[in-house]
Amino acid sequence: MMNQENLKQAWQRLLEYGSFVLACHVRPDGDTLGSALAVAHVLRKLGKDVVVICEDIVPDNYMFMPDAETILTSTDRRDFEVGMLVDSEATKRVGSAAAALESAAVNVCIDHHVPNGEYGDIRAVDPGASATAVVIYELFEANNVEIDQEAATQLMAALVADTGGFRFGNTNTRAFEIAAKLTALGADPSTIYRSIFESKPIKAALLLGRALNSLEMDDHERVIWSGITQRDLTELGSTDADTDSIVNQIGAVKGPQVAILFRETRPGSIRISLRSRGGYDVDRVARVFGGGGHKAAAGCTVHASLEEAEKMVVAEVLKWMES
Ligand SMILES: [Mn+2]
Structure with a gap:
């Protein structure tokens, strides 16, 4: 104080x-x-x-x-x-x-x-x-x-x-x-x-539904992630603001230490939000890709396809976890 x-x-x-x-x-x-x-x-x-x-x-x-x-x-x-x-x-x-x-x-x-x-x-x-x-x-x-x-x-x-x-x-x-x-x-x-x-527009709830429907985890269930494409946003008439709390919902799954949301903001540009628990530092991972934030919440942008971005960032998280 x-x-x-x-x-x-x-x-x-x-x-x-x-x-x-x-x-x-x-x-x-x-x-x-x-x-x-x-x-x-x-x-x-x-x-x-x-x-x-x-x-x-x-x-x-x-x-x-x-x-x-x-x-x-x-x-x-x-x-x-x-x-x-x-x-x-x-x-x-x-x-x-x-x-x-x-x-x-x-x-x-x-x-x-x-x-x-x-x-x-x-x-x-x-x-x-x-x-x-x-x-x-x-x-x-x-x-x-x-x-x-x-x-x-x-x-x-x-x-x-x-x-x-x-x-x-x-x-x-x-x-x-x-x-x-x-x-x-x-x-x-x-x-x-x-x-x-609790005042989500219906399109944001439907978008969350899509993100939860396509959840993925690594073999050891340490990292959980999902991706949202431009097509998802267009089909639902959603905007980027509708994606804001989705990463927290992904992080609500028991087990994984790190939750990640990948958002295709335009073709070839992926915005990434990372959340962690148990003291794992996602700021370090975000910094590798030119981003940053806090220990438990960080973000970065990667110029790649959604699939490539997912591969790269998840691999980086796992590398840090194993080091
Ligand atoms: Mn504040």
């Missing part, structure tokens, strides 16, 4: 300014969206001029969050006093929103990823936090900022999303304590959970 004095200083410095641009990262998740919305909501209530930018369209399952419809995909304005990165630590993660951020007089970073750099004149970064929403909650609490039902819902959605509904390895006592407080402030865990995780 960040030191109270630093949280107080950071917030007091922010309040000196009047106009803010907040940038969510590309391929947005619930944490970047809910966290940015909560900061925007609170600042607007204080009479500030706030714009939230997310280059990619907000996924349907996050549209229930209060103020989600106010998020813009871009802005031509270059007159913001403050530019804020929310849930990322480098402007290259926010696409075209970087220009508005870089033109701002003051740069701010609120994040929970392990820092690679030192972006921002004002920083609230805590790698020990389950979500950026935790850092923001603590920022509000340290400064006696009123968290209304809207802000509580935005923060709770962010926390639920980043912890996979309090199931992932990043779930800790702070996450539960803050969730309890947000619930007391009016966030409804059941509605939030259902909106995020």
